[in-house]
Amino acid sequence: MSVRNLFLFCVPALLTAQPLLAQSEARIRVIHPSIDRLKEGVKFLVELSPTPALKKQWDKTLDPLIDSFAEGLDATKPMRVDLVFGKSDVGYEMHFPLTKLKGKGGFLLNLDGFGYASKELAPGLFQLTQGAKKNLKIVGFLREANKYASIAPTQAAVPANMPHPITPELQAYLAKGYDVAAELKNDPKDKAGMAARLANFKELRKQLEAGITFKRDEDKSSFELRKLSAKLNLNEAERFLVETELLTVNWVTDIAGKKGRGELSFSAIPGTGLQASAELLAAKPSYFANVKPPAKPAATGRLNFATDPARVGHLKDLYKALRPVLDKRLDGNAKLKEADQKAAAKQAVDLIIDMLDTGLTIHAVDGFMDLTEAEGGKHTLLFGIRAADGKVADQIVSLFPKIWPGFEIKLNAAEVGGASLHTLTLPAKRLPRFQKFFPGETLIHVATSKEAVWVAIGTNAQADLTAAINAAASPAPEMVDPIVGSFSANMSKVVALIEALEPEPAETTGPKTPAQKEREKIRKLAQQAVVDCEPRFAMELKRNGSVIEGTIDVTECALKFVGTIIADFSKQFD
Structure with a gap:
């Protein structure tokens, strides 16, 4: 797959989402320090790969791939993407720091090179379209403000008086050195807002559940199980999106220390069913x-x-x-x-x-x-x-x-x-x-x-x-x-244990399925990656008063496996 094809695949998913209508909608905010930081982290992971051919994927494919998206953007400043749960769909807002918007080397020309034409509707406001004149499709709107390009599926979502997307709250996450941070935050005193979030999500789930239909050759019991699983997952999502007071998730790849760490912190709005559920943890x-x-x-x-x-x-x-x-x-x-x-x-x-x-x-x-x-x-x-x-x-x-x-x-x-x-x-x-x-x-x-x-x-x-x-x-x-759950392991030992306990595979005469081939490939890549090291992984979830806290720690060897997977995946873009 070419760089252009990757862009054509990714952008419509972001631009065709529904508009962001109200602050009462559940919103997950994700912030990343910069394109430079992204490149630094990916390069570190890929260059941990066990073979020269895999290591070369950084210079050969991934570095130019990232650069192709970054033309016209400031590679030193933070980026932000919001995921918003509206009444009929999940919406996105994207905020990218600009060095140049118009003309040669500008972000708009970069978009045009990937098949997205722009038309200036007013100073700083652009309509983004795709396709020929007869089949022209409006895919989004871009607003230049605060030296950022803010992109959303509707004009209403990018008003002229947009505040700076990198708020002091989000800056605080970057100050802690995180590679990426995500936040879901709701005002516990805003009862009307909680009611609106609930009403919005109930409408959204109608749309999502309506999309669950029979697959070809699927029997009724399998369909009913799939439909029920979706329903139960949506029930859990509803509780978390509506009743969470604060959920933060972050990750940092410590290049100097050659390790990685993820952190989670969660608290529910007092008086909700979600808070009652959290209070049961570590109680007995x-x-x-x-x-x-x-x-x-x-x-x-x-x-x-x-x-x-x-x-x-x-x-x-x-x-x-x-x-x-x-x-x-x-x-x-x-x-x-x-x-x-x-x-x-x-x-x-x-x-x-x-x-x-x-x-x-x-x-x-x-x-x-x-x-x-x-x-x-x-x-x-x-x-x-x-x-x-x-x-x-x-x-x-x-x-x-x-x-x-x-x-x-x-x-x-x-x-x-x-x-x-x-x-x-x-x-x-x-x-x-x-x-x-x-x-x-x-x-x-x-x-x-x-x-x-x-x-x-x-x-x-x-x-x-x-x-x-x-x-x-x-x-x-x-x-x-107070520890609700914990797991620490040399993952190569866990894989070897599973192999020792699993039964012999059934005899097959036909060709292997794509899923079987993919599993075999990943297993071989894992064996290559950990041949001379221990891929240690540790996680812990504990209750600290009314807050649930979690951590994940991985060693260099585990990161080596991640880098190997990234390098191998990037081959399809060669």
């Missing part, structure tokens, strides 16, 4: 509060996310809609060749959904996982999840040999801290892949009790499992941990 201790993470894990995660009545209702509807879809997918599963295999798989799926549905009475998603590494490439995986009735898992375990012939099970092999311990022996054909990550191991340990389901694999699995079950049974600490 996790069932696994006394199961401490290992000192040097390959990966570790904790989640204690309370679910309010609205989300419980969402999940209940989702589980109901999932049943017929999964039933049909199992009918077409090429790995399940016999009728009794499919029948057992359907029974197991029904039991799992029953467990999930019953588990909604706990009003929390509560679980943990720890992955440790020992000498000789040995690993231990320990996993636990809270359940309303974990004993249902006994029936699921008993179905394994019927679903996957070759599995051997031993039910109630032992009792561990009041939990029943079952063992599953993997079939011989799955051991080579499994033992690459768990050398010499053949067993998966599953423990069940009324309160939880546990899984352990690897070196010292049973001993670690016993210690964890006993720890969970001890009284919870008086002080509730």
